[in-house]
Amino acid sequence: MVRCSNSLVGVLNFLTFLLSIPILGAGIWLSTRGTSECERFLEKPVIALGVFLMVVSLAGLIGACCGVTWLLWIYLFVMFLLIVLVFCFTIFAFVVTNKGAGQVVSGRGFKEYRLGDYSNWLQKRVTNTKNWNKIKSCLVDGKVCQTLQAKKEALALFNQENLSSIQSGCCKPPIECGLVYVSPTEWTGISNSNNSDCTTWSNSANALCYDCNSCKAGFLANIKRDWKKVAVVNIIFLIILIIVYSIGCCAFRNNRAEKAHSDPRWRP
Known part of the structure; x- marks a missing residue:
């Protein structure tokens, strides 16, 4: 029986997968239609973000809903790295934008x-x-x-x-x-x-x-103002990531428990 945490992880990753489609589409549009240096500069990061979200969300979706434990483990590992990166970037943003004023x-x-x-x-x-x-x-x-x-x-x-x-x-x-x-x-x-x-x-x-x-x-000065806003958003995003990661850990334990119940070799 799929537990509540597995279903919740599946729903969250399905929504993330849907979000990755327009992001990837925007990156492809910029690569084919971008006319300015500024637009072309954004092309690769946007495509990379879209592909990243799509792959990670698929791993979490399949791992949680289909009981594929190794995929869920990879998903949790990537989520952990993402939490560390967001935390470090937030601290870095506050440090480098601390100086300077008009x-x-x-x-x-x-x-x-x-x-x-x-x-x-x-x-x-x-x-x-x-x-x-x-x-x-x-x-x-x-x-x-x-x-x-x-x-x-x-x-x-x-x-x-x-x-x-x-x-x-x-x-x-x-x-x-x-x-x-x-x-x-x-x-x-x-x-x-x-x-x-x-x-x-x-x-x-x-x-x-x-x-x-x-x-x-x-x-x-403009970057400093924007990064301050991004840092605040990152704090909120970090809290959400930690909550999703915690739910993912519950789903991972559920998969292990169900695997152990159906296959004696998985029992501790």
């Missing part, structure tokens, strides 16, 4: 961002040219500065704008450069600042401050 600028509605304020690990990710070129491609394709480019507002109104961290870092030069405001994405004059971003800045719509350290810092 700098308040007097008389401005937005903050400015400095690369040196963030953890060394995050800094190394964005100062790597290969990594940053991919990120920059995503920012350009995402047209993060488009709304500002369309505005021709006066400086007083621009100073009150509630810019996102990426817009503040990538779409305008740092305030300390002392450049003359023409429009949100057009500035003129010669800077006396030693900040390298002041010479990196360009009025070209495809350049702006995408190669500035302030842009990299603004991107990291």
Whole structure:
């Protein structure tokens, strides 16, 4: 007789199997229809996630509902590794995003961002040219500065704008450069600042401050905010994983008990 825990594991893994189908489909769609570097960057991780969920859910489904003990054992082993990985990533996310915050600028509605304020690990990710070129491609394709480019507002109104961290870092030069405001994405004059971003800045719509350290810092500020949210979600996900793992252990014991009852060789 299949116990309640076996049925519950079967239902949960059936739902996970159904979830893996659209995830895998999305990865395949990105591989065939993706037009931007950003979309192609997501292709392999999405396909890998879809295949992983599909294989693991099938192992748990067959192992629990069909009494295949060795499959259920593999399922539990993978679940245990997943719990360890999620736990480690959650701790890691809190550690690497602990440092860094936007700098308040007097008389401005937005903050400015400095690369040196963030953890060394995050800094190394964005100062790597290969990594940053991919990120920059995503920012350009995402047209993060488009709304500002369309505005021709006066400086007083621009100073009150509630810019996102990426817009503040990538779409305008740092305030300390002392450049003359023409429009949100057009500035003129010669800077006396030693900040390298002041010479990196360009009025070209495809350049702006995408190669500035302030842009990299603004991107990291966005990553920090997102990772904090992900870490909280991971805690909830970790609790769910532990509950499912516990139910799976019960199902595994049920399989062993039924096997021992039907086959004397399995009895302790």
